Amino acid sequence: MVEPPRRARVVSLLANFCWVVLDQPGPAGQRRLLCTRRTRLGKSGQAIHVGDWVQVDVIDWPAARAAVSVLEPRCLLLERPPVANITRVVVVVALVEPALDPLQLTRFLITAELSGAIVELVFSKADLLPAQAVEHWLERARGWGYAPLAVSRATGQGVPALQQRLSQPGLAVLCGPSGVGKSSLINALMPDLDLRVAAVSGRLQRGRHTTRHVELFELADGALLADTPGFNRPALPLEPQSLVACFPELRSQLSLEACQFADCLHQGEPGCAMGSQWDRQSWYSQCLQELLSAKRRLAPSLRQDDGGSLRQRGDRLEPRLAAQYRQPSRRRQRQAAEAELTLPDQED
Numbered sequence: 001m002v003e004p005p006r007r008a009r010v011v012s013l014l015a016n017f018c019w020v021v022l023d024q025p026g027p028a029g030q031r032r033l034l035c036t037r038r039t040r041l042g043k044s045g046q047a048i049h050v051g052d053w054v055q056v057d058v059i060d061w062p063a064a065r066a067a068v069s070v071l072e073p074r075c076l077l078l079e080r081p082p083v084a085n086i087t088r089v090v091v092v093v094a095l096v097e098p099a100l101d102p103l104q105l106t107r108f109l110i111t112a113e114l115s116g117a118i119v120e121l122v123f124s125k126a127d128l129l130p131a132q133a134v135e136h137w138l139e140r141a142r143g144w145g146y147a148p149l150a151v152s153r154a155t156g157q158g159v160p161a162l163q164q165r166l167s168q169p170g171l172a173v174l175c176g177p178s179g180v181g182k183s184s185l186i187n188a189l190m191p192d193l194d195l196r197v198a199a200v201s202g203r204l205q206r207g208r209h210t211t212r213h214v215e216l217f218e219l220a221d222g223a224l225l226a227d228t229p230g231f232n233r234p235a236l237p238l239e240p241q242s243l244v245a246c247f248p249e250l251r252s253q254l255s256l257e258a259c260q261f262a263d264c265l266h267q268g269e270p271g272c273a274m275g276s277q278w279d280r281q282s283w284y285s286q287c288l289q290e291l292l293s294a295k296r297r298l299a300p301s302l303r304q305d306d307g308g309s310l311r312q313r314g315d316r317l318e319p320r321l322a323a324q325y326r327q328p329s330r331r332r333q334r335q336a337a338e339a340e341l342t343l344p345d346q347e348d
């Protein structure tokens with residue numbers, strides 16, 4: 001008798017195979033199967049990622065082997081490292097060893113925000129800094145709009161709180177630079193796993209790229225956790241507006257108050273609702289400059305347009321037109337109209 005296909009989740013990828021965990025156990029309680037993967041799946045020839053839901057057939061139960069036949073549509077995808085159907089992205093950075101680089105941290109947070117999943121921020125190696133210095137970083141990150149945790153594999157600080165957050169149903173991905181202690185944290189949460197970890201090395205105390213593949217582990221019933229290989233330089237989105245959406249502090253301020261000009265790039269230009277005194281402004285500006293110049297490099301034909309509306313001023317780009325020639329933003333117009341309706345005597 002031909003077995004009907006079964007639903008399973010991809011938990012790790014090998015060169016030509018993948019490990020899947022079945023939604024419902026097999027006849028003898030089997031959960032894990034090693035599957036061959038067809039190079040192209042479906043009409044679109046989509047690649048399979050860890051976290052994907054698939055259907056498997058040609059199941060050989062005694063050998064625990066099968067073949068992936070169908071890739072189910074996916075919800076949220078973390079682009080790098082690729083993990084599908086995620087619920088939360090946990091950005092992990094070390095407070096020291098390797099030293100905390102706020103621009104790099106911001107780039108990781110941007111990647112995490114772009115996925116559309118819930119974003120968590122974890123500062124690791126809290127045992128290596130005085131409590132006051134740890135609190136300083138927690139306070140700053142709260143100001144950005146996150147609810148950060150400080151953790152230590154060495155003392156156990158913050159591990160129960162992290163366990164509680166990650167035991168929610170869904171798939172949580174730990175990502176961050178190499179050597180910050182992602183695998184160490186997973187070992188703290190699931191001591192039976194005993195994942196490989198390695199000491200940081202060199203003058204900069206860099207990680208050694210110990211974890212090589214994405215892998216999913218079951219932390220609690222329905223709660224999966226992904227360990228990922230560390231890397232140093234997450235990519236940026238292509239559009240300035242998608243960058244804005246990746247900064248919670250910008251999102252919340254701009255939902256309260258609009259900038260004077262619709263094309264405001266929030267770099268402290270006159271009429272900007274963010275002003276120029278926010279904590280991550282210089283990192284935001286650096287990211288913005290990078291993506292604008294990448295955009296110009298990618299599409300030289302756009303140069304005219306970009307160059308026409310922006311001009312370089314010091315280390316930043318500014319809209320070129322003089323204020324009197326520019327249109328107030330639509331939201332600003334609406335707010336002004338509403339203000340007139342509700343507060344007729346108030347001066348603008």
Ligand SMILES: Nc1nc2c(ncn2[C@@H]2O[C@H](COP(=O)(O)OP(=O)(O)OP(=O)(O)O)[C@@H](O)[C@H]2O)c(=O)[nH]1
Pocket residue numbers: 124125126127128151152153154155177178179180181182183184185196197198199200207208209210211212228229230231
């Ligand atoms: N002092 C201290 N050291 C830690 C802590 N967590 C991890 N380490 C050490 O940091 C080093 C790197 O840890 P890993 O868990 O391998 O780091 P990783 O983030 O998984 O690195 P990649 O797999 O390369 O991405 C190891 O020597 C750990 O023992 C901590 O809380 N405190």
Ligand SMILES: [Mg+2]
Pocket residue numbers: 182183184196197210211227228229230
């Ligand atoms: Mg690791």
Ligand SMILES: [Zn+2]
Pocket residue numbers: 259264265266267271272273274
């Ligand atoms: Zn602005």
